[in-house]
Amino acid sequence: MEALFSQLAFLADQALDDKNFDPSKIEQLLCLFEQETYASWAAAEAEHLKAVDDAEDAMKDAENQLESLMEAAMADFSRFHDAADVSAAEELSSLERAADATRKVGKSLGAAAAIVSKRYMDAAMASAMTAMRAAFASSKVHP
Numbered sequence: 001m002e003a004l005f006s007q008l009a010f011l012a013d014q015a016l017d018d019k020n021f022d023p024s025k026i027e028q029l030l031c032l033f034e035q036e037t038y039a040s041w042a043a044a045e046a047e048h049l050k051a052v053d054d055a056e057d058a059m060k061d062a063e064n065q066l067e068s069l070m071e072a073a074m075a076d077f078s079r080f081h082d083a084a085d086v087s088a089a090e091e092l093s094s095l096e097r098a099a100d101a102t103r104k105v106g107k108s109l110g111a112a113a114a115i116v117s118k119r120y121m122d123a124a125m126a127s128a129m130t131a132m133r134a135a136f137a138s139s140k141v142h143p
Contacts, residue, residue, distance in 0.1 A: 001040075004033055011026055
């Protein structure tokens with residue numbers, strides 16, 4: 001492009017100095033400017049398209065990495081969720097066993113309390129009966 005500007009300056013000086021200057025030389029030079037412009041435009045467009053392709057490739061790589069990370073995260077979550085389910089089921093089973101054992105102890109204590117209470121009542125009745133027999137026996141008048 002610099003060479004074209006230099007040639008244009010030379011032709012402009014020649015046009016000012018030479019009365020027989022042929023204007024078609026400037027037209028030819030302008031055609032060269034146009035060709036250079038189109039070539040520059042095509043090069044810029046090719047560079048732009050390459051940049052677009054590179055950006056699309058980078059986006060595809062990033063999408064693939066993101067998808068891989070998301071799949072790994074979902075697999076980790078699934079494993080954690082399954083482990084949490086197993087742990088919760090074990091905890092529930094342990095609590096149910098403890099509740100059953102506590103219920104059995106409660107029933108045993110209730111039965112023992114009932115037995116002790118019955119024996120206490122039987123002993124109290126026997127003691128009262130003995131006391132009443134003794135009192136009745138000592139209060140009899142003999143003729």
